[in-house]
Amino acid sequence: MEILFILVPISIILNFAVLIFLRWAIFSNQYEKLDKEARRILE
Amino acid sequence: MSWSFLKNTSDLSEFCENLNNDNWRVELIIEGIHCMSCVSRIENSLHKIKGLNKVNVHLTSNHTIIEWNNNLVKLPMLVEIIHKLGFKAFLSGGDKQLISEQLKSKQMLWNWSVSLICFFQIMMFSMPSYLSGENGLDHNLKSLFDWGSFILIIPVIIFSGKIFFHNAYSGLKNKAINMDLPISLGIILMFLFSVMGTINPSNLFNGKVYYDSISMFIFLLLSSRYLDHKIKTKSWITFTNFFKKLPESSRKVKNKNFKKPRISIVGLNQIRVGDLIQVLPGETINFDGVIVHGSSHLNNMFMTGESTPEAVRIGNYLFAGGINIDGVIYYKVERLRNTSYISKIKKIIEDSQYTKPAFVKMIDKFAQPFLLAIIFLSICSYVIWSPINQQMAINAMISVLIVTCPCALYLSTPIAMSAAANKLAKKGIYIRNLSAFESLAKINLLFLDKTGTLTDSNPSIAQSYLSHSYNHSLIKKIIFQITKDSLHPFSNSLKEKFGDKSNEVELSDLKEISGKGIEAFSETYGKLKLGSAIFCGIDSNEFPSHVNLCQVHLTFDGQWVASFSFKEMLRKKVKEIVASFSRSSIESIILSGDQKDAVIDVAKRVGIKKFFWAMTPKKKHQKIIDAQKNRARVMMVGDGFNDGPALAQSDVSVAMGASPSIVQTKSDFIIISNDIYLIKFLISFSKKTLTVIRQNICWALFYNLVMIPFAFFGYIEPWIAGLGMTFSSCIVAINSYRLNQ
Numbered sequence: 001m002e003i004l005f006i007l008v009p010i011s012i013i014l015n016f017a018v019l020i021f022l023r024w025a026i027f028s029n030q031y032e033k034l035d036k037e038a039r040r041i042l043e
Numbered sequence: 044m045s046w047s048f049l050k051n052t053s054d055l056s057e058f059c060e061n062l063n064n065d066n067w068r069v070e071l072i073i074e075g076i077h078c079m080s081c082v083s084r085i086e087n088s089l090h091k092i093k094g095l096n097k098v099n100v101h102l103t104s105n106h107t108i109i110e111w112n113n114n115l116v117k118l119p120m121l122v123e124i125i126h127k128l129g130f131k132a133f134l135s136g137g138d139k140q141l142i143s144e145q146l147k148s149k150q151m152l153w154n155w156s157v158s159l160i161c162f163f164q165i166m167m168f169s170m171p172s173y174l175s176g177e178n179g180l181d182h183n184l185k186s187l188f189d190w191g192s193f194i195l196i197i198p199v200i201i202f203s204g205k206i207f208f209h210n211a212y213s214g215l216k217n218k219a220i221n222m223d224l225p226i227s228l229g230i231i232l233m234f235l236f237s238v239m240g241t242i243n244p245s246n247l248f249n250g251k252v253y254y255d256s257i258s259m260f261i262f263l264l265l266s267s268r269y270l271d272h273k274i275k276t277k278s279w280i281t282f283t284n285f286f287k288k289l290p291e292s293s294r295k296v297k298n299k300n301f302k303k304p305r306i307s308i309v310g311l312n313q314i315r316v317g318d319l320i321q322v323l324p325g326e327t328i329n330f331d332g333v334i335v336h337g338s339s340h341l342n343n344m345f346m347t348g349e350s351t352p353e354a355v356r357i358g359n360y361l362f363a364g365g366i367n368i369d370g371v372i373y374y375k376v377e378r379l380r381n382t383s384y385i386s387k388i389k390k391i392i393e394d395s396q397y398t399k400p401a402f403v404k405m406i407d408k409f410a411q412p413f414l415l416a417i418i419f420l421s422i423c424s425y426v427i428w429s430p431i432n433q434q435m436a437i438n439a440m441i442s443v444l445i446v447t448c449p450c451a452l453y454l455s456t457p458i459a460m461s462a463a464a465n466k467l468a469k470k471g472i473y474i475r476n477l478s479a480f481e482s483l484a485k486i487n488l489l490f491l492d493k494t495g496t497l498t499d500s501n502p503s504i505a506q507s508y509l510s511h512s513y514n515h516s517l518i519k520k521i522i523f524q525i526t527k528d529s530l531h532p533f534s535n536s537l538k539e540k541f542g543d544k545s546n547e548v549e550l551s552d553l554k555e556i557s558g559k560g561i562e563a564f565s566e567t568y569g570k571l572k573l574g575s576a577i578f579c580g581i582d583s584n585e586f587p588s589h590v591n592l593c594q595v596h597l598t599f600d601g602q603w604v605a606s607f608s609f610k611e612m613l614r615k616k617v618k619e620i621v622a623s624f625s626r627s628s629i630e631s632i633i634l635s636g637d638q639k640d641a642v643i644d645v646a647k648r649v650g651i652k653k654f655f656w657a658m659t660p661k662k663k664h665q666k667i668i669d670a671q672k673n674r675a676r677v678m679m680v681g682d683g684f685n686d687g688p689a690l691a692q693s694d695v696s697v698a699m700g701a702s703p704s705i706v707q708t709k710s711d712f713i714i715i716s717n718d719i720y721l722i723k724f725l726i727s728f729s730k731k732t733l734t735v736i737r738q739n740i741c742w743a744l745f746y747n748l749v750m751i752p753f754a755f756f757g758y759i760e761p762w763i764a765g766l767g768m769t770f771s772s773c774i775v776a777i778n779s780y781r782l783n784q
Contacts, residue, residue: 001184008168008191015164015195019157026153032145 055113060382065113066096070390071122072143073107074131076100081130088124092116106393107132144276144283151272155265158203161195162258168192169255182244189241192254196234203261204230220414222448226264228418229444233257233761236437248434253441256762260445263769270776271454274461274783278468282389285345285364286380293329294321301336301373311380318376328365331383332374334358339370346385347471347716357528358535391475391713395464400478402456402740406449417447424755432757439757442764446754447747451771455739459779463732466783471715472725479711480736483695483729488675489624490667490689493635493645496680496699496719498611502532502593504540505610510603517548518605522597524550525561525573533595533609534561560595569600579603593641611641613648620723621649629678629726634663634689663689680722697722735782739775746771 025031055061059069076082082100085107089098094115099108109121125132168188172180179185207230210223233253244250296319297305306321314320314330322328324339340352343365352368355361361374363383380386399407421443428436460477467474474480491497509515519541526534526541550571552564560574572579579598597605624631633654635642642656655666667689670677679686679693682700687709690696696710700717714721750767753759759767 001181004184005187008187011164011167012191012194015160016198018160019198022156022160023153026149026156031149031152 055118059118062110066110067113067118068108068110069118069134071107071109071125071132071134073100073125074133074143075129084128085125085130088128089121092121092124095121144280148272148276151265151269154203154206155262155269158199158258158262158265161199162262165192165195165254165258168195185244185250186241189237189244189250189252189254192252193238193241196237196254196257199258199261200230200234203265204257207261207264220411222410222414222450222453225414225417225421225444225448226450229441229448229761229765230257230261232437232441232444248437251434251437253761256760256765259762260765260769263765263773264450267450267454267769267772267776270773270780271458271461274458274465274776274780277783278392278465279389282385282392286386286389288327289363290327290329294323295319296321296373304373314376314379316376316379320374320376322367322372322374324367324369324371326367328361328363328367328374330363330374330376330380331378332361332376334361334372334374337370337372339372340368342366342368346388356538388473388713388715391473392464392468395474395477398476398478400456400460401481402736403453406453410449410453413449417444420447420751420755424757428757435757438760439755441761442754442757442759443751445761445768446750446759446764448768449743449747450768451743451746451775452740454772454775454779455743456736458776459732459736459739459782462779462782463728463735467712467725467728470721470724472721473713473715474711475709475713476711479695480729480732482676483678483711483726484733486676486678486695486726487629488670488677489629489631490634490663490670490677490679490681490693491631491651492681492686493633493637493642494611494682496614496682496717497617497633497645497649498613499717502536502609503612504536505608507540507608508606510605513599513604518597521548521550521565521568521571522573522605524548525553525563525571528553529555529561533593533607536609537595537607572596572598611645613645614717614719617649617719620719621651623723624726627726634658634666634679634681634686660686660688664692667692678726697725732782735778739778742778743771743775 055067059067062068073085076085085100086098089095089109094112095109096112097108097110101107109118111118111121122132168191171188172185180188204227207223207227210221211227214221214224233256236248237252237254237257239246240248240250240252292308292310293314294306295309295314297307299319304321311329319335320330320332322339328341334355334357336357338354338356341355341361342352343362345364346362355372360377361372362385363380364385378384421440424443425436425440428439457477460480463480464474464477509518522537523541526537529535548565550563550565553561554563555561556574556578559578560572562573563571565571574595576582576594576596579596580601581596581598581603593609595607595609596603621631630653631651633642633646633649633651635645635654635656636658637656639656642654646652646654655662658666663686667677667679671692671694676695677693678695678697679690680697680699681690682698690698690710695712697712697714698710699714699719699722712725714725746767750759750764754764
């Protein structure tokens with residue numbers, strides 16, 4: 001099971017990558033007004 | 044932001060509310076308030092100023108209401124004081140408030156996401172030790188997973204857990220204990236023991252780590268708080284966004300010739316009260332106002348929840364936000380944006396979120412000793428167990444801290460009420476005070492106003508008698524001509540019945556004499572009079588008439604031409620709805636200012652046995668006091684126009700009607716439509732709300748009481764305690780969310 005000693009750190013790095021991406025997504029309004037595009041066509 | 048512009052009274056009226064003479068009220072948002080001591084610092088410093096009448100700072104919302112006398116002190120001075128204390132103030136309701144609200148929401152989402160993602164990964168790392176059985180994991184592997192979890196728990200503590208530490212600390216600074224204190228203590232204890240176990244796996248506690256419990260606990264706690272926040276701000280955000288969608292310019296009409304209007308498109312800030320504005324089909328109405336020309340259908344769905352378009356014509360009141368469907372209309376502006384009807388409603392929604400239901404006030408009272416007892420209990424359990432088994436002692440201590448936290452109990456009432464208020468807002472019912480739900484479910488006596496509540500405001504023509512000496516279509520044309528510009532309810536009904544736009548009869552000297560009738564002059568027919576028998580100078584008994592009904596006559600030079608008798612129209616389904624009240628053992632009584640005959644007639648048709656006529660506002664008030672002395676729980680429904688004192692006196696008050704005056708009254712509920720069905724809905728919905736609240740309280744209490752002994756005697760591992768505690772909060776939140784659907 002020595003492979004775990006490589007896989008666990010990789011998973012942690014991936015985890016942080018996801019967090020950084022998510023932070024960008026949330027604070028650049030990707031989750032605001034999710035129905036905006038659907039409504040835009042009607043307005 | 045420079046505040047000096049608020050020195051002039053004319054500018055003040057645009058942002059502030061004039062209470063009377065020189066007394067004004069403004070609502071500010073103050074940034075940088077963290078705790079009760081900030082609140083008292085602001086309040087105390089402002090109270091020292093002469094001319095300040097009232098200041099009220101809300102800790103959680105940062106909303107601040109200031110009332111001052113403009114003769115003695117100016118608003119910019121007050122704002123300066125706030126700035127000198129180190130806070131930032133800006134006007135509420137503006138874009139900045141929305142931005143700060145959205146930022147808060149994003150921050151919460153981010154904190155929640157961190158806890159979610161790290162929680163999943165930590166669970167992956169914890170799984171092997173769950174499955175390893177008796178012998179436990181290989182030492183190296185355990186060390187690897189523990190260190191991995193340790194790295195992942197750091198962002199959870201920093202981003203997601205911060206809010207609990209922060210709240211607990213600001214509570215302590217004010218010598219108060221809040222719910223976040225035991226939560227923070229639990230998290231810190233678990234984290235410390237986990238770090239010790241990670242560094243030295245062969246310590247006193249067998250290297251036990253709690254990373255899985257911490258992350259799950261924080262994740263679930265944030266979930267329920269995020270849901271709570273969403274429910275509470277939902278209506279508010281919808282309204283604020285709605286404001287942003289309103290057009291930024293209007294078509295201002297510069298002359299009064301509606302056949303050839305001169306139009307210029309101007310920005311909102313250039314419009315003043317009294318300006319004329321043209322609205323084309325498909326456009327949204329920008330200001331509150333009165334139609335002066337044209338007719339159309341309007342969609343007021345946003346406010347009234349009613350999707351069927353409403354017909355409007357000259358004299359009708361328009362609300363900002365309504366959408367014009369077919370005709371071109373011209374209206375006179377009566378109120379600008381920030382004093383408009385819809386902005387008042389928005390404020391009512393906002394304020395209602397900060398009223399505390401009676402149950403929460405009660406919990407607040409007991410919270411301090413209860414939370415102290417929890418901390419004491421958890422220390423006790425450690426002291427009792429530590430001689431026997433160290434690991435068990437720690438488990439018991441942490442579990443007691445977490446499991447007994449009354450989060451669910453604290454959420455139970457407000458979250459259900461907020462969800463219910465959202466649902467009501469969708470139907471056009473707005474609540475001013477959340478605790479009104481509690482009283483509403485208990486009422487047994489219902490006082491109804493007659494006009495506007497049970498009956499339409501405009502009476503219908505029961506019968507018309509036309510003289511045979513004149514051409515009938517001519518009579519109709521004349522009647523339409525005479526009543527065209529009158530706003531009297533009878534005129535409205537006549538206009539509706541004889542609506543004819545062809546303009547053949549020339550009339551001059553048109554004059555309305557209030558309370559009597561209208562007179563005019565025509566070349567061919569002489570002096571025309573439309574009104575009561577006395578006004579027309581005829582004896583009503585000589586002409587066809589209907590007993591007990593109001594009559595209007597038309598004469599040409601004193602010669603009888605036509606008579607009309609009017610009957611009050613019951614609103615749709617009134618009878619069934621009143622019957623349903625008595626089925627749910629609520630007695631209905633009519634309180635009307637009208638004359639005996641009219642009240643008796645309506646009461647008979649509706650099926651209400653008890654009624655009072657010729658009631659002045661004072662008498663109405665007295666009737667309610669009398670009923671309350673007989674231990675009745677009174678609900679009063681009125682238009683808020685002349686029953687203000689009665690509304691204020693009753694246990695639950697509902698102001699109903701599509702008139703701008705209803706938002707001024709201090710009633711508990713405001714219904715912006717004339718549909719009496721909504722009263723029935725309101726009563727049954729409040730019962731449903733109360734059921735949900737009871738379920739929430741029962742569940743939360745049951746859970747806390749059952750879990751305490753188990754935790755105390757060490758039967759519950761911290762992760763079960765965390766799961767149970769947060770799970771019960773989530774159940775409460777989800778159960779309440781049902782009301783929103």
